[in-house]
Each structure stands twice: as C-alpha cells, then as structure tokens.
Amino acid sequence: SQQGEEDPQALSIQEGENATMNCSYKTSINNLQWYRQNSGRGLVHLILIRSNEREKHSGRLRVTLDTSKKSSSLLITASRAADTASYFCATDAETGRRALTFGSGTRLQVQP
Amino acid sequence: DTEVTQTPKHLVMGMTNKKSLKCEQHMGHRAMYWYKQKAKKPPELMFVYSYEKLSINESVPSRFSPECPNSSLLNLHLHALQPEDSALYLCASSQDGTGGVLATEAFFGQGTRLTVV
Numbered sequence: 001s002q003q004g005e006e007d008p009q010a011l012s013i014q015e016g017e018n019a020t021m022n023c024s025y026k027t028s029i030n031n032l033q034w035y036r037q038n039s040g041r042g043l044v045h046l047i048l049i050r051s052n053e054r055e056k057h058s059g060r061l062r063v064t065l066d067t068s069k070k071s072s073s074l075l076i077t078a079s080r081a082a083d084t085a086s087y088f089c090a091t092d093a094e095t096g097r098r099a100l101t102f103g104s105g106t107r108l109q110v111q112p
Numbered sequence: 113d114t115e116v117t118q119t120p121k122h123l124v125m126g127m128t129n130k131k132s133l134k135c136e137q138h139m140g141h142r143a144m145y146w147y148k149q150k151a152k153k154p155p156e157l158m159f160v161y162s163y164e165k166l167s168i169n170e171s172v173p174s175r176f177s178p179e180c181p182n183s184s185l186l187n188l189h190l191h192a193l194q195p196e197d198s199a200l201y202l203c204a205s206s207q208d209g210t211g212g213v214l215a216t217e218a219f220f221g222q223g224t225r226l227t228v229v
Contacts, residue, residue, distance in 0.1 A: 033217055040225065042116075042202060043155070045217035088154055090218075099145060099168060100204075100218055102154035 004070075004103040006089060012109040019076040021106040023089035024069075030092045032065055033100065034074050037086045046074075046087075051094075081112040114139060118203050118221035126229055127193060133224045135186040135203030144186040145218065146178060147202040155202055161186060193228045200225055 004025035013019055025032070031050045035043040049056045049065045049072070056063045062075040076083055086107050090100040116137045125131050135144065142163050147155035160168035161180040169178075175197075177189040186203055206218040 035220075040200065040223075042118075042220040042222040043204075043218075045219070048217055098143075098162075099157050099160050101157065105154050107152075 004089065004091065004101075006087075006103040006106045008106060009104070010107045010109070012111065013079055014111050015079060015081055017079055017110075019079050019083070019108055019110070021074045021087050021089075021108070023072045023074070023103045025072075025089070025091050025103070026070065027091075028094040029067070030094050032063075032072050033090045033092070034061075034063060034072075035088045035090060035102075037088065037105075039085075043088065076108075079108075079110045081110050084108060084110045114219060116203055116205055116219050116221035118201075118224050120224060121222065122225045122227075124227045124229060125190065125193065127195070129193075130189070130191045132190065133188040133201055133203075133226075135188075135221055136184055137205040137219065138184055139205065139207075139219065140183075141205035141207055141219070142183060143206045144180065145204040145206075146186070146188055147204065149200040149202060149223070159188075190226075193226075195228050198226055198228045 006023045031048055033048045034046040036046055037043045047058045047063050049063050060077045065072045086105050088105045089103040119134045144161045146158040148158050149155045157170050158172045159178045164180045175192050179187040200223045202223045203221045204218040207216045
C-alpha cells in the first residue's frame with residue numbers, strides 16, 4: 001500500500017534552476033527518507049530526516065519536514081542534467097509494519 | 113562494501129517455469145526486503161526478513177516464495193507466474209532488524225527485470 005502522494009508527478013526544468021518536490025503521508029512516522037532512481041535501476045538513498053527534525057541539508061539538497069501537516073519537501077538547488085531521475089519519499093511508520101513505504105514519486109527532467 | 117548484489121539482472125521466463133532471484137549483501141544488515149516495481153510506479157513491499165525470519169508477507173501470492181538461507185542471502189523463488197507479474201524486483205537491506213525504529217537508510221540492489229511470457 002502507498003503511504004503518500006508526491007507532487008508534482010512530473011517536473012521539467014532548465015539546468016541551473018531549482019527543483020522542489022513535495023510529499024504528503026498519512027500516518028505518524030519515525031523518519032522520512034528521500035530516494036532517487038535512475039530509469040529502471042535501483043534506488044539510491046539521498047537523505048533521512050527524523051520526526052523531531054524540521055530541516056536538513058546535504059550538499060545541494062534541502063529537506064523540510066512538517067509533522068503537523070504530514071508533509072515534506074525536497075529542494076534540489078542549481079540542478080544539473082545528471083539530476084534527471086525519479087525521486088521518491090519513503091516513510092518508516094511509527095506503529096505497524098517496519099518497512100519503508102514509498103510515495104508515488106516525482107519524475108524530474110533537467111534540460112541542459 | 114556497501115553493495116546489495118542481485119542476480120540475474122534480466123530474466124525471461126515462461127508461465128510454467130521455475131526460477132529464482134538472488135540477493136546478497138555483506139554489510140551485516142539483519143533486515144532484508146523484496147519489493148516489486150511496475151513501470152512508472154513506486155516500489156511495493158512484498159516480504160521482509162528480520163534476523164533470517166519472515167516478519168512481513170504483504171499478502172503476496174504463493175507463486176512467489178521467499179527464502180533467507182543466512183544473514184547475507186535472500187532468494188525469491190518463482191513458479192507458475194503470470195504475465196502481470198512482469199516487473200522490476202528489488203532487493204534491499206537495512207541495519208536494524210529488531211522491533212522499533214528503522215534507524216538508517218535502506219540499501220537497494222539494481223534489481224532484476226523480470227518478463228513473464
């Protein structure tokens with residue numbers, strides 16, 4: 001079952017622009033993670049934010065978490081053509097099953 | 113070594129065949145997972161093994177049979193599959209296999225692209 005929704009479903013920007021993706025989820029969580037997937041390949045972990053954190057940075061990535069709204073955002077600054085991929089948020093629910101549940105994903109296309 | 117290795121990378125099988133997907137990790141992770149991913153969809157959880165014991169089965173049809181021979185290996189045995197089972201099958205592992213918080217990230221293999229004909 002899908003924990004959450006992401007928007008937009010698809011995003012096309014020019015190189016150098018910033019890309020923002022949003023994720024909403026349904027249940028209380030321990031942490032929220034963002035993953036990247038190049039076409040038809042495995043997922044690569046980008047960043048993990050815990051439920052008691054509000055913002056986290058890693059290189060050109062900035063993640064925010066609002067547990068009151070059950071939402072998160074991923075900002076990629078100064079995008080590059082190599083950032084073209086699908087991006088998924090994934091949640092580790094506070095109760096119930098102990099495994100990541102993925103959002104619907106955002107397909108990002110960065111035009112050179 | 114932070115890799116999860118899946119074999120084979122591609123598999124074409126008939127509906128009467130029996131085949132197995134293999135997954136291996138040497139990071140000492142005690143939780144291992146099988147996910148199924150259809151095109152343009154997110155990964156969907158199938159099975160979770162924690163300390164070599166099956167802890168979650170997401171109501172997966174019995175034509176998929178998981179096996180965890182030891183803490184480094186995870187297999188998925190396939191028998192009498194249907195064309196709609198064609199998908200990318202992803203294996204993952206993570207550090208914490210006990211009840212509680214999944215404290216760290218999951219590491220994914222590159223997947224097996226399965227086509228059922």
